[in-house]
Amino acid sequence: MLTAPSATAPDGPPSAPDFSGWSCPLPLRDHPRVVMGHGGGGAMSAELVANVFAPAFGGPALAGLGDSAVLELGGARLAFSTDSYVVRPLFFPGGSIGDLAVNGTVNDLAMSGARAAYLSCGFILEEGVEMAAVDRVARAVGAAARAAGVEIATGDTKVVEAGHGDGIYLNTAGIGLVPAGVDIRPQRAAPGDVVIVSGEIGLHGVAVMSVREGLEFGVEIESDCAALGGLVEAMLAVTPDLHVLRDPTRGGLAAALNEIATAAGVGVVVNERSVPIPPQVANACALLGLDPLYVANEGKLVAFVPRRTADAVLDAMRAHPLGAGAAVIGECVPDHPGMVVVRTAFGATRVMDLPIGEQLPRIC
Amino acid sequence: MLTAPSATAPDGPPSAPDFSGWSCPLPLRDHPRVVMGHGGGGAMSAELVANVFAPAFGGPALAGLGDSAVLELGGARLAFSTDSYVVRPLFFPGGSIGDLAVNGTVNDLAMSGARAAYLSCGFILEEGVEMAAVDRVARAVGAAARAAGVEIATGDTKVVEAGHGDGIYLNTAGIGLVPAGVDIRPQRAAPGDVVIVSGEIGLHGVAVMSVREGLEFGVEIESDCAALGGLVEAMLAVTPDLHVLRDPTRGGLAAALNEIATAAGVGVVVNERSVPIPPQVANACALLGLDPLYVANEGKLVAFVPRRTADAVLDAMRAHPLGAGAAVIGECVPDHPGMVVVRTAFGATRVMDLPIGEQLPRIC
Structure with a gap:
């Protein structure tokens, strides 16, 4: 049985703290250069999207700000999403950048209720990375895709000079069908x-x-x-x-x-x-x-x-x-x-x- | 009027040179590490796809090897394509990485006869890159998208430490409808x-x-x-x-x-x-x-x-x-x-x- 959380709370609904006089202690705005926090998925990321990307791109779909966009195309109702993966190290207990790149985008589609159907996969390789690592990551991508029931439909590979990457960066984008009524x-x-x-x-x-x-x-x-x-x-x-x-x-x-x-x-x-x-x-x-x-x-x-x-x-x-x-x-x-x-x-x-x-x- | 090329040629159809005893002078296979040529779009790129990515990913769509995959989803016939962009410098006469990232993927879809409808856009930013450059590239993406009649539907931003990127890398993936009979x-x-x-x-x-x-x-x-x-x-x-x-x-x-x-x-x-x-x-x-x-x-x-x-x-x-x-x-x-x-x-x-x-x- 579901126990509503308020049933176990010792007091009534909390009142909101008063933040009317509050201002952020960190200089979120007016960064002349990108810092690591802009990629953190927090307030600085949101500000980068709100101040730079959203005004530049426009478009109603981006305004949704969900994990994936839901679109109509050719009579089909599609979810569409992308993520780049730059995890360090490439291999870690329980997975690798290849597993992440598949599951992360499959999950973004699932968060719209869509079952992922097709993924794209773009590699940015750093000159000098071991081919065995590329192979191991590629196999992880393939295995994760098969496990998730999604097909790698299209791909791309670029190579950058040593010192301009970190072994392997990956991007996946995915499309899936959103069921009717969802x-x-x-x-x-x-x-x-x-x-x-x-x-x-x-x-x-x-x-x-x-x-x-x-x-x-x-x-x-x-x-x-x-x-x-x-x-x-x-x-x-x-x-x-x-x-x-x-x-x-x-x-x-x-x-x-x-x-x-x-x-x-x-x-x-x-x-x-x-x-x-x-x-x-x-x-x-x-x-x-x-x-x-x-x-x-x-x-x-x-x-x-x-x-x-x-x-x-x-x-x-x-x-x-x-x-x-x-x-x-x-x-x-x-x-x-x-x-x-x-x-x-x-x-x-x-x-x-x-x-x-x-x-x-x-x-x- | 179209002039068939053979009409202006001084001799008949050329006979093929005999390359039966030929072998490539460069060690294409068995590279233990990635070299720049693996990203060149030539024989080394093809070999990387054939020997590493295709066996790992499998899948009938990837086997098509066109600029974009053509797929059926929810009754719609879609083209789907991706490319990462690592051009250096970011701005050059006639365009920028932002223009390239939109037009390149729009063109890959067009090469299947599809009119691009939606793009994803993933940024990998290097810590320290000027925000003004990010803004300029984002505006170029937006302007190119509007010019091509395509909407940026979904996006992502990652940041990597200084010395692990080159300012801005971009990935776009795109989907479009393939007309019936094409x-x-x-x-x-x-x-x-x-x-x-x-x-x-x-x-x-x-x-x-x-x-x-x-x-x-x-x-x-x-x-x-x-x-x-x-x-x-x-x-x-x-x-x-x-x-x-x-x-x-x-x-x-x-x-x-x-x-x-x-x-x-x-x-x-x-x-x-x-x-x-x-x-x-x-x-x-x-x-x-x-x-x-x-x-x-x-x-x-x-x-x-x-x-x-x-x-x-x-x-x-x-x-x-x-x-x-x-x-x-x-x-x-x-x-x-x-x-x-x-x-x-x-x-x-x-x-x-x-x-x-x-x-x-x-x-x-």
């Missing part, structure tokens, strides 16, 4: 929606960080990198009326929830102790000075589901291997629109901000 | 087809090279970078039965013709003096030690057209601003399958090989 996008979050996460968070970011920094945490932490198309199909089989789906990658759960709250003009309340954080992630984050709510995931989704179907959707998720650890973590509220508030284990509340830049650069 | 692909080249090029060749590569090397050729040479969707539509208005279209980018006209000859198992004969090479390109190439037939173009196409409609197609091309300089340059023959032969101004013949690596790295 309309999943951040703007549809509505007060009363139940917020569900599909499983334990923080694994991908910590796994990459552990190998990059040569850290040992006693147990090896593996990335959760996986394709979520099947899980989303299982959820849609319960009801086509899922409101929002989002894969909390760069910027983690905090960035995903903030983007949804802002897009829909709603508030979100998260019960901190309901968020499934595995002990090894909590320990690693404590050591590294990170907040697990801001760490990237590559095989998880967060869903905003109308309360009347939330129990059934949760059951369907838990029956799927990639949703076995699904949990209700909060709810959508009419108060404090655009703001995500965390109710701590002690009943206090704090604001879960959109991250500014990024804690962990080049995580995907 | 089946344009390299395999359809057939003996008797007339080979038409849409205008003067060599401009893009020489324009980029001139600024990169700080060369002055007396007159400024501008890139021909342009979107060819409208020109292709004008050609298709004459007949849906165009056999092959190809934009001769990396590896130039030589690479494009060789790929077609190989894909279709036909021979191609080119009349050298029919190929429109502007004097400033010829002069620059002589100075740089380049062959204009191998230099990249970004606003030209080569077409294989059945002889019965070739006059009308040529007229339609010449009536379009981007095809005003269109010329018949050769024909498709049943002899020497897979081989492109040039008939020189003096009536001799020589083989126009597929380039091995590339004359001009990072031209697109």
